[in-house]
Amino acid sequence: MTALPSYEDWQLRAACRGHSAAIFFAPSHFERKSAKLEREARAKAVCAACPVRRECLAHALRFHEAHGIWGGLNEDERRLVAAR
Ligand code: SF4
Structure with a gap:
């Protein structure tokens, strides 16, 4: 049996x-x-048209993604959201 990469459903629909x-x-x-x-x-322009932007941002916040653009937000913007 071959192990396939594990992707959450939203990742397969990522823009x-x-x-x-x-x-x-x-x-x-x-x-x-x-x-x-x-x-x-x-x-962010790619993210703006992404159908799974909300799921992506939730994932980044949940796993404390420290780098990059996730859900249309950079790391500094995510820190502000997480601090709310
Ligand atoms: S980073 Fe997230 S929100 Fe942006 S396009 Fe990819 S999956 Fe969508």
């Missing part, structure tokens, strides 16, 4: 499938603020 992860996560090298804002805007 970011097929998009480069590079727009959702910071590069390993220094990133200027202007480049970060531009990269995040591109990622």
Whole structure:
């Protein structure tokens, strides 16, 4: 028997499938603020049309995802949501 990767149903419907992860996560090298804002805007545009945005954000908050754009929010924005 072959083990298949385990995905939650919402992940299979994610609008970011097929998009480069590079727009959702910071590069390993220094990133200027202007480049970060531009990269995040591109990622957030994908999220804005995502049918599972709510599930994605809930997942990120539940598992304390520390990096990247999840549910249309970056890490700082998620911290603000979590603090409410
Ligand atoms: S909300 Fe954004 S990061 Fe989350 S699954 Fe949808 S497109 Fe991907």
